[in-house]
Amino acid sequence: xxxxxxxxxxxxxxxxxxxRELAMTAPGMPTSDGAGxxxxxxxxxxxxxMLDPFLLLDCFESDDxxxxxxxxxxxxxxxxxxxxxxxxGRMRHKDSKxxxxxxxxxxxxxxxxxxxxxxxxxxEQQAGLLKGFQLWVNLPRSxxxxxxxxxxxxxxxxxxxxxxxxxxxRVIAGExxxxxxxxxxxxxxxxxxxxxxxxxxxxxxxxxxxxxxAFIYVIEGALAVGEQAKVVGEKVLGVFGEGGQITVTAQVxxxxxxxxxxxxxxxxxxGGPFVMNTREEINQAFDxxxxxxx
Numbered sequence: 001x002x003x004x005x006x007x008x009x010x011x012x013x014x015x016x017x018x019x020r021e022l023a024m025t026a027p028g029m030p031t032s033d034g035a036g037x038x039x040x041x042x043x044x045x046x047x048x049x050m051l052d053p054f055l056l057l058d059c060f061e062s063d064d065x066x067x068x069x070x071x072x073x074x075x076x077x078x079x080x081x082x083x084x085x086x087x088x089g090r091m092r093h094k095d096s097k098x099x100x101x102x103x104x105x106x107x108x109x110x111x112x113x114x115x116x117x118x119x120x121x122x123x124e125q126q127a128g129l130l131k132g133f134q135l136w137v138n139l140p141r142s143x144x145x146x147x148x149x150x151x152x153x154x155x156x157x158x159x160x161x162x163x164x165x166x167x168x169x170r171v172i173a174g175e176x177x178x179x180x181x182x183x184x185x186x187x188x189x190x191x192x193x194x195x196x197x198x199x200x201x202x203x204x205x206x207x208x209x210x211x212x213x214a215f216i217y218v219i220e221g222a223l224a225v226g227e228q229a230k231v232v233g234e235k236v237l238g239v240f241g242e243g244g245q246i247t248v249t250a251q252v253x254x255x256x257x258x259x260x261x262x263x264x265x266x267x268x269x270x271g272g273p274f275v276m277n278t279r280e281e282i283n284q285a286f287d288x289x290x291x292x293x294x
Contacts, residue, residue, distance in 0.1 A: 010112060011181065018242070019226050019227055019243055020208070020243030020244075021230070022232065024239045025238050025239070027237075028040035036070045037070060038060070039061075040235070042057040042217055043056050043057040043059075043194055043237065044057070044136075045275025048239065051215060052108065052264060052273045053263055055137040055275060056136040057237075059133050059217075060130060061129075061130070061132075062088070063128060064100045065123075065125075068130045072121040073120050074120040076118050076274070076275045076289050076294050077113035077119070078114070078274045078288075078294075079113065079138075079275040079281075080138050080144075080275040081111060082113065082120070082140050084132065084134050085108045085132055086105050086107055086132040087219075088132070090265055091122070091130075094096045096117055096118035096119065097117060109151075111149075112139065112148060113148055113151050114146040114149065115145040116294035134218075135259065137186075144277070148178060149186070152184070153183050158182070158183065159171040159182050159183060165202050166199040167204055169195070169196050171193075172195070174191060174194065174260070177205060177206055177245075191261040191262075192259060195257055198250040198256075200251065203249045205247045206245060206246050208243075208244065208245060209262070210244050211263070212262055212263070213263050214259065214260035215238060215256045216238045216257065217236075217256060218232050218254060218255075219234075219235075221255060223251065223256060225246070225247075227247070231251065244267050270287065274286070
């Protein structure tokens with residue numbers, strides 16, 4: 001009888017998702033990019049260089065036009081994807097493939113630079129708050145020299161989920177535990193990317209693929225993470241350890257970004273706006289750019 005009970009308990013434990021605990025936290029670092037745009041670099045710093053497949057995360061936030069008016073004039077990319085998500089303000093993009101549009105609050109652009117593209121991102125405003133994120137997601141070797149592509153969604157095309165406990169989720173990519181699916185499709189890294197607001201005292205749970213790397217970034221408020229209840233404060237990155245789900249409890253009403261993705265486990269060579277697998281491929285990217293082949 002005891003052996004049967006032990007076997008049943010083992011099966012239940014195996015089927016129960018293991019809660020991910022906090023592996024590390026890291027502050028963002030103030031920096032500038034483009035034509036002097038002031039921003040906070042969250043991934044891509046001495047604290048955390050990358051979290052495979054995520055190469056970089058920037059937050060730009062200012063209500064002083066001098067901090068952002070220069071924008072990001074025309075520049076090249078190759079070998080990865082850029083994800084721009086706007087919280088406040090408007091950003092106009094143009095590229096060498098003839099695409100042009102404006103990303104407005106709540107809108108997202110998921111661009112695969114692949115073998116090469118030239119693009120610009122310029123503020124579509126001269127005053128007021130401009131706030132948003134840019135996330136860089138790596139591409140596998142097999143897709144780095146594919147054709148550039150876009151997935152762009154206005155705010156009303158981003159999936160939303162409102163729960164009875166007051167939790168509000170905007171799902172850009174991936175699927176919530178209650179079945180809401182984001183519009184972005186990515187068969188390389190199968191990402192999860194969500195903008196989540198949780199009322200004070202409420203616990204939020206989200207299943208994740210155990211093999212995926214995952215992080216949160218607290219926009220406003222503070223979260224107690226996992227069974228250990230370690231706190232991640234405002235404007236701090238929290239990286240998760242292994243497990244099948246995340247569990248966070250809002251200390252006050254809290255808004256945060258959640259991202260997770262399949263690690264590629266490939267060599268990474270960087271050269272400014274290019275991310276390839278080898279230094280030789282980086283040199284080739286610079287050579288192709290100089291020859292006008294983007």
